[in-house]
Amino acid sequence: MNRFLTLPLALLSASALAHTPPPSTAHRTTVDASLVATWRSASLVDDNAYWQVPGTMMGGHAWPAEKGAQVDEMNLGLSHRIDDDLAGVLKLGSHAGGMDDHSGVELEHAYIVYAPGPWQLQAGRMSAGFSPGLAQHAAERLASEAPLALDVFFGRHFHDDGARLAWQGNQGVSVGAEVWRGKAFPATDSNDGGAWDLFAQYQWQGTALTFAAGGWFYSAAAEARADHRYGGGHQHVPVAPPGQNTAAFPDIRYTGDTDIAGVHAHLGYHLNNDWQLSLQAEWMRAELDGTVHDAIGRQARLDGSQNGGWVQPGIIWRTHTFAVRAERLSTENSLVGPAAPQLATESGLANPDGHVPRRVTALWRWQWRPHIALRAEAIRDESLPAADHRFNIGIVWQQQIWSSTDR
């Protein structure tokens, strides 16, 4: 029974360095695989429509939920320890996208780790380590869908070329810094693009209580950043079936800085061998200072402050986890310039009704087998002004499918 508890526990305690291979594993080489498939009762937006949360400029891989069954993600990872301090990691991943040509296989991780003592240096293509929420994928989260704040501020998935230097003290304190080339939203990898971040975390474990909390600061620069979900290249009006209308996606760009600061915490309380309580939360605030513009020379200055986050209380009974994730976003934008009214509308920054995006997810996750979990979710989605309700049923498979122990 207790071994089944390890996965829910791990889900609730994802650290900022979740993607780093364990430094003391006995295995020299491991191959891990995961697959997440979900059936959803409804699509968030209509066919040939775009998902644009009012008051925000979105991008990256933040696709809307789609009706029906789909593979949310597939991952295949290889980790190889070269010696006690040095390891290499490769990971291929595929994520469901809103259009057929956006769901290919990507090389998400290709990095080396050098970890002498309390220090850890990573370099290559990797996920961000500063935010535990951002480091999690659908297989690792309780909910199948990414938090709204991460969809809006980071485009859901964050994989970039960069380097990380982290220090882990023996009192539960860890700190680190990362620099990024800028391939991941909201940065660009142009001459004046790129990103960097700082993070710190404290972990404490008592007899019954576990506690982790941290803070981070991320700064990105972008040049003519497009919403690559729908725009960014040569495009024309999408083809809609007879009788249906559609419109070309307005290719509005952003050039400027995005500074995001966040805090996160996780509280776990072990009632007895069968019962645990947990509480997770992360909050972040983005400051946007730049220019929105388009190909025909229209532009407007943007000064934006956007807040987002979620609270997720949960209760764990043996292999079952019941939780509710409550999310909220707020946006305050100011656009100034001759084309400000049009660019506000076309970029998605306009929010004429002062809509406050919210989402509530009630979920149940059952670790049915050591490597297989089932989950069901009921979601009230108010990311758009019209509320949407949907039900999800999914399966999660995660397994180390091969390892060598020749050390």
Added chain:
Amino acid sequence: MHADKIAVLFFLGLTLLLSGCPDSSTTVDDQGASVSDFDWQMPDWVPLPVEPAYNPITEEKFQLGRHLFYDTDLSANGTISCASCHQQDKAFTDGVARPAGATGDIHPRNSQSLANAAWLRTLTWGNPTLTELEQQIVIPLFGIDPIEHGISEANQNQVLARLQAKPAYQRLFLSAYPDQTEPLFNELAWRNIIHALASFVRGMTSFNSDFDRYTAGDSQALSAAARRGMNLFNSERLECFHCHEGYTLTSSVRDRRRVPNIPAPFNNTGLYNIDGISAYPAPNTGKHELTGQARDMGLFRPQSLRNVALTAPYNHDGSVATLREVILNYAAGGRHLTHGPYAGDGRMNANKDPFIVSFSITEDEISDVIAFLESLTDHAFITHPRYANPWQDDASQDPIP
């Protein structure tokens, strides 16, 4: 303090942060870009044009400019006015390949429509430096190659005296320039004339065609043939829309909302290739005429297609008689002239725009495209009294040649 207390305090703080998220709002300030005291006679969705700060448009200047525009006394020998080459019923073109000036000089280029000139990034066929109407109007009035109105230092006082003698101008100039004591007699008189003419041309707006009604939501405003033609026009096969886009149907557009960050467009459409290495007949070499750069040979500004059915003949020298011929030239990927002084294969012109590639098109499809182009005609514009000759009923005024 114990860690469990720290944890509780931390969570309380985090919960406060989340619960304290402010409401959402977006404020927008267009810095007055959508405000104008002038009645532009156009729909709200069209952005206002750029006005130079030194010559803000007023109704009084517009009306003075209209009188001057139609006045043959504004030429050296009293034979032509602006309206001689820019006639309202032809969307302010003249229907001839190349017009004649006051002294008989033939202009090397075809008269352009003045409709929506206020939105153009550059104002002539090939000059990338002429961006203000106030600059451009000096050329037909005072230019000598070719001579158009024929006004010069030698005769400018005589021309001015003819205007000063007309009673109507006393009132019109004072209304247009109320801060000047004698605006037709002082040292600013010629500047005032040019600014008034620029105001009239700037105020010529044409956004009332069947195509406009269709795009505004009247699905019956376009015939079936015109709708088919519109789809062809906007197709990747014909590629027309790349250079004739947006509300002005030209890529050479600016307005109060735009700060163009690319050079004004000029394109070579493969009309000539007289020496086999891309030359156009002089002096009509387009942007090259000013820059002298070989890469600018044959580059001309993409024209607005509004009212295009009324503005034949076509191209910079009026050498293409009909819209059908224009479409056939594009379908061939350029014009191949097999005989005559300008013989050459324009299809092989090295400067030709990448969008000018050959495409197949049937006669029915050509008819459809022409039906669409005809739907761009603004019949109200070509008959509107606001733009018409104000001297029609004035017996003292010579009829327009």
